[in-house]
Amino acid sequence: MSARFADRLIEGVRQKNSPLCVGLDPLPDRIPVFFGEPASVAALQNFCQAIVEIAPKHAAVLKPQAGFFEPFGPEGVRVAMQACAAAQARGMLVLLDAKRGDIGTTAEGYARATLGAPPGFNVDCVTVNPYLGKDSIAPFLTIAERDNKGVAVLVRTSNPGARDLQDLQVDGAPLWRRVAEMFAPETDRLKGNSGWSGLMSVAGATYPEEARALRETLPTSLFLVPGYGAQGASARDAVAGFVRGKNGLEGGVVSSSRAVLYPPTAQAAKTLADWRIAIDAAMAQSAAELRDACAA
């Protein structure tokens, strides 16, 4: 793992010819019964395993959402770690959506728990919350720089409530832009040969104008774009912050969770075989939509 995280990510996206990132959001009440007893750890584990077997065909990056595993307690954490390792073994990069944010030795603890070797998650990248300031991101950057990993900072999220704080005006610009400016000087630390930086920005697809403005502030930061698909943004909106590269638009990954995990065809499937076909088709479709948006 000698290549920089940013280079590995952009290379993976180029290989798949799509910026699709599969969001692993296991919702207990939507996991088909043939994966196990409803709301059981076994069903969680089997579902994640099945997703991880299909996802690498369509996406370079898997984004497990920690908040869906933690309600299962320590066993849920174990399943999440297994899913991460299984995805990496199949060549995917894993970006853990944990949104951690703390300071000093606590932030170091979270950095080791997520980016660090087992018993840490050993993922390739992790989402972090900037509210506590630069010193809350520093320990993650230190480990990421040393181990060729990435850090994805929440800048402008895709939820309605994002307006409550992130859009407040600070000296003529929204707060989220101040956040971007805050860590812009650090992007070079995680920059790879591709010119892209693994100090990623989370920029919601539901606000394409903002994504374009954010790209001005952070020209090299790879974007993690949530909100595509179930949250209502179009593929075109989702890549609004991308720039023209070798083979079309590039500059990050676009996460899709529900559209690829719970398409109606998969929810209607009576057998595992039918379910696999449905998931494969849903992922292929999302990947293609994003591919087309990048080619346009």
Next chain:
Amino acid sequence: MSARFADRLIEGVRQKNSPLCVGLDPLPDRIPVFFGEPASVAALQNFCQAIVEIAPKHAAVLKPQAGFFEPFGPEGVRVAMQACAAAQARGMLVLLDAKRGDIGTTAEGYARATLGAPPGFNVDCVTVNPYLGKDSIAPFLTIAERDNKGVAVLVRTSNPGARDLQDLQVDGAPLWRRVAEMFAPETDRLKGNSGWSGLMSVAGATYPEEARALRETLPTSLFLVPGYGAQGASARDAVAGFVRGKNGLEGGVVSSSRAVLYPPTAQAAKTLADWRIAIDAAMAQSAAELRDACAA
């Protein structure tokens, strides 16, 4: 558990006659060797167990820091849960310092993982990060209101980097004040018979001026004050946001971690018995300093 969290907290503080909250921050390299092999899960578990046996004598509230358990993987999470349950069994309220912040079903997941019954942590209160807006706090409030629990929102933290975002001016007031205003309308939902609300505010002791200003915005919110002791704030500073009650100043709890977990006397102890005496004395001293500050 029919009483409101706020009432249970303020009653506990009155019984101890001190707002001390013991911060459970297990630092692997400071855990004495007689608790087990350095940096082992066993040492972590034995250390936490020993702290939990002494803390209830001096403090009504225990605040485990999730970031110190998660680097140990699923077993670390299990140890944290055991420590929480053990403290509750001894009559303490447990406030999990997890600083979670997400939206929708993910936030619901974190709320169940922390405040919910096993396999959730089943703690009495949890810290949350407001950067994603009101909808990131809502699922926690819903569970807290239903189950008589608390939610502690990060408002103004005690670290140097708190200035980076939290102090940015928004229409003539710092951002942290806008955060306080954002959830002020919700405080009534968790208000108890005491008049205090379990929708707590995290307000760093290193900034007593801010704590007083915050009290104006949130007259009924119980404060969780970090930064006392090792982080340099005085007991008087720590209670700056408290108000005069029946028996002196009240209005929250003040967290002390390193001063009560790793006093030089305990670090020098050669036996468990000596260590216990040192920890007991350190907690007694912190409790007394805060008692005096509240009586003054």
